[in-house]
Amino acid sequence: MFDPILKGGIVMIPLLLCSVIALVISIERWLYLRHARVDTSRLMSKIRSALDEGSTQQARGNCEATPGPVARVLGASLAHFDMPKEDLREVAREEALAQQPVLDGRLPVLATMVTIAPLLGLLGTISGLIKVFHVIAGGGIGDATQLSGGIAEALITTFTGLSIAIPFLVVYNALSGRVESLMHEIELRVTELLNLQTANARVRS
Numbered sequence: 001m002f003d004p005i006l007k008g009g010i011v012m013i014p015l016l017l018c019s020v021i022a023l024v025i026s027i028e029r030w031l032y033l034r035h036a037r038v039d040t041s042r043l044m045s046k047i048r049s050a051l052d053e054g055s056t057q058q059a060r061g062n063c064e065a066t067p068g069p070v071a072r073v074l075g076a077s078l079a080h081f082d083m084p085k086e087d088l089r090e091v092a093r094e095e096a097l098a099q100q101p102v103l104d105g106r107l108p109v110l111a112t113m114v115t116i117a118p119l120l121g122l123l124g125t126i127s128g129l130i131k132v133f134h135v136i137a138g139g140g141i142g143d144a145t146q147l148s149g150g151i152a153e154a155l156i157t158t159f160t161g162l163s164i165a166i167p168f169l170v171v172y173n174a175l176s177g178r179v180e181s182l183m184h185e186i187e188l189r190v191t192e193l194l195n196l197q198t199a200n201a202r203v204r205s
Contacts, residue, residue, distance in 0.1 A: 008156035011124035015117060015160050022113040022168045025106045026175070032105060033178045036068040040189055043071060047078070051196055056081050069099040073186050077193055085194055092190040096183065103179045107172065114169045121161020128154030 008015075043066050050059035056078055063075030076095040080088055131150030 007152045008160060009124060009127060009153045011120055011127060011153075011157050012160065015120050015124075015157065015164065018113045018117045018120065019164045022110055022117075022164065022171075025110045025113075026168065026171045029105050029107060029110070029175050033103070033175065033182070036103065036182060037178075038066055038068045038071065040068075040070045040185055043074070044189060044192055047074065047193070048196060051200055069096075069103060069182060070186050070189055073099060074189055074193055077190060081197060085197060088197065089190070089194060092193070096186050096190070099186065100179075100183065103182055107175060107179070110168065110172050110175075114165050114172055117164035117168075118161040121158045121165075124157020124161070125154040128152070128157065 043062060046062040047059045050056070050062060059081075060075050060078045063071045063078060073092055073095045077088060077092040080091045083091065128150045131153065134150075
């Protein structure tokens with residue numbers, strides 16, 4: 001089991017570290033984003049009902065009782081619901097921008113691992129080939145053991161680097177897509193809330 005790792009040389013250490021970091025971040029972000037995804041249509045219905053009854057406080061309470069970034073942005077907007085529409089839009093935008101890094105979490109680190117892994121594999125390949133050339137230069141071209149050691153290091157590290165980068169690139173894109181979807185949902189629900197504010201202002205006037 002450990003033979004390929006040993007044959008891959010010292011470059012296998014950072015490669016294995018990359019794989020562990022990427023796996024931990026992927027699991028953590030998947031769990032977080034899964035929890036952050038809630039039925040915002042139902043939340044908007046509750047907010048609409050509360051505002052129809054003239055209770056901004058109840059609408060905020062519904063947001064506070066609902067997990068996820070959409071509810072937090074809506075709650076922050078409802079806290080300033082008496083502001084002019086454009087000012088309220090800026091409040092919502094600021095809160096949405098504050099939620100962006102929370103949603104991203106350590107995704108930039110995952111992207112770095114995806115980028116570094118094949119480069120480390122390439123470094124291992126070069127290291128293995130250098131060993132092969134040293135064997136040849138030293139007159140050991142007939143020594144199959146020494147030659148195979150360098151070739152094995154080159155192939156194993158390349159394979160490992162790509163094996164890390166390819167699946168975690170797919171994971172990164174999937175998680176980034178979830179973040180983008182949530183940000184789009186925030187924008188949609190904020191627009192609905194602003195329309196509710198306009199409608200309520202017309203009813204009061």
